[in-house]
Amino acid sequence: MRLIQHKREAYWFYRFLSVGYDRWVNPLFWTPAMRALALEEVDLERGQTVLDAGAGTGFTTEGIVARVEASNVTMLDQSPHQLARSRAKPALADCARVLGDAENHPFADDTFDRYVSAGSIEYWPDPQRGIAEAYRVLREGGRATVIGPVRPANRLLRAMAEAWMLFPSEAEYRAWMERAGFAAVELVPLAPDWYRSRKAPYAVAAVGVKPAPGASPAAGAAPAAERVRAPMTPRRRLQFAARFVAGSLAGALFVPVGAVLHARQRLQERRAA
Ligand SMILES: C[S@@+](CC[C@H](N)C(=O)[O-])C[C@H]1O[C@@H](n2cnc3c(N)ncnc32)[C@H](O)[C@@H]1O
Numbered sequence: 001m002r003l004i005q006h007k008r009e010a011y012w013f014y015r016f017l018s019v020g021y022d023r024w025v026n027p028l029f030w031t032p033a034m035r036a037l038a039l040e041e042v043d044l045e046r047g048q049t050v051l052d053a054g055a056g057t058g059f060t061t062e063g064i065v066a067r068v069e070a071s072n073v074t075m076l077d078q079s080p081h082q083l084a085r086s087r088a089k090p091a092l093a094d095c096a097r098v099l100g101d102a103e104n105h106p107f108a109d110d111t112f113d114r115y116v117s118a119g120s121i122e123y124w125p126d127p128q129r130g131i132a133e134a135y136r137v138l139r140e141g142g143r144a145t146v147i148g149p150v151r152p153a154n155r156l157l158r159a160m161a162e163a164w165m166l167f168p169s170e171a172e173y174r175a176w177m178e179r180a181g182f183a184a185v186e187l188v189p190l191a192p193d194w195y196r197s198r199k200a201p202y203a204v205a206a207v208g209v210k211p212a213p214g215a216s217p218a219a220g221a222a223p224a225a226e227r228v229r230a231p232m233t234p235r236r237r238l239q240f241a242a243r244f245v246a247g248s249l250a251g252a253l254f255v256p257v258g259a260v261l262h263a264r265q266r267l268q269e270r271r272a273a
Contacts, residue, residue, distance in 0.1 A: 009247060039145075117146050185208040190202065
């Protein structure tokens with residue numbers, strides 16, 4: 001179903017979620033420790049130019065600017081509401097902000113030294129296209145990391161996840177990176193401390209190196225699945241409303257699940273102390 005894996009639905013989802021995003025989402029699901037581990041893999045250094053695709057309110061960008069000058073970092077997002085929240089963060093004051101689509105970047109080929117995208121692929125209608133774009137805008141020898149959730153092993157969680165958005169398998173992440181042309185592809189498992197399952201990782205950072213300049217071998221294979229602002233017909237409007245409401249509810253269910261598991265972890269730590 002993946003009700004919110006659509007550009008317009010994702011736009012409206014973040015219209016509302018942006019209000020409580022930094023308070024309720026990242027502290028539970030995308031923690032500073034996970035961010036540090038993922039960014040370790042892209043070898044960030046001062047002097048590099050970095051694109052953060054789907055940068056949102058700038059939580060991952062804050063990790064990037066701890067390693068690279070903010071003036072060298074570009075934050076791209078399709079949500080003006082998410083980007084507006086990032087403006088309240090002093091560390092990000094010098095970052096460039098671009099309203100745009102991660103599946104169709106407004107940048108020339110071979111522009112950036114590093115590409116980072118955290119927690120955005122799950123909303124892309126055509127993830128292969130997004131990863132081919134990551135490849136295209138990187139310079140030869142540049143490294144990319146695409147961070148996202150992994151399909152849950154638990155059946156109930158998987159049903160909830162797949163009603164909401166895209167939770168790819170590890171094999172899908174690897175195949176998309178390799179088809180896009182990336183070399184030395186590696187998947188680094190990531191999880192918050194409350195996550196216990198040993199059957200499947202919670203999330204991965206898919207890392208790869210661009211071996212040659214120019215566009216991706218996977219570029220232009222098929223027309224774009226969706227445009228960011230496609231015209232609405234009455235039928236599409238109805239479909240949108242149904243997908244948006246049901247998908248948002250499925251997504252919202254993850255907050256109490258995460259909150260309970262997080263609280264259990266804190267309680268166990270307190271008892272052990
Ligand atoms: C879960 S948030 C992650 C934000 C940020 N990377 C972080 O670390 O907190 C996902 C972000 O991806 C953005 N997004 C979704 N689809 C997109 C697309 N096609 N192009 C650009 N941004 C997109 C959303 O607007 C949202 O801000």
